[in-house]
Amino acid sequence: MLMLDCNSEDCLGEAPIHKAAKAGSLECLALLVAGDAKIDLCNNSGQTAADLALAYGFLECAKFLMTIQHTQTMKLKGQxxxxxxxxxxxxxxxxxxxxxxxxxxxxxxxxxxxxxxx
Missing domain, CATH: 1.20.5 (Single alpha-helices involved in coiled-coils or other helix-helix interfaces)
Incomplete structure (x- = not known):
């Protein structure tokens, strides 16, 4: 079985989470997050997946990513x-x-x- 690293980046510095955000695939984003994809990973232009989702007009995907990121931040802070x-x-x-x-x-x-x- 072939295993892919869900945080591996291409020549643009984009990981699968960036690609899913650009495509507006909430299902793929959810699977990647469940697979421990780094939500705050930036591409070569300094954009996160949430930034790309917003730029491409996928508001629901951007909200999902921002909510997950905030939840993870709150857990780290213990709040x-x-x-x-x-x-x-x-x-x-x-x-x-x-x-x-x-x-x-x-x-x-x-x-x-x-x-x-x-």
Whole structure:
């Protein structure tokens, strides 16, 4: 069986994820992401797959790639305040993270009021 590296680049510096983005193939992008393709890989012109998807008019592909990239970034940072919650794969803020943030803001406000003597 022939195995291809999903991050191998051609003479333009484009990997399969760039080609799938230019073709507007959401299915191929999903398979490549599942196969550990590097989403932030830039071609020789400095463009990511998301950049190419936008340039070629494939908005749904660009949104998918940006959502996956953001999710991976959040996982690396150890923050999970965002989730893939709608059928279009758009980022939505996690309500539990909003509640936590709200509680934190309130406790900070109270501290400020106390130190101001109010």
């Amino acid at each position: 999970s305040g965002w989730s893939l919650s709608d059928k279009h794969g758009l980022l939505r803020e996690d309500p539990t993270a909003q509640k936590q943030e709200s509680k934190t803001s309130r406790s900070i406000s109270r501290k400020r009021r106390r130190s101001d003597g109010v």
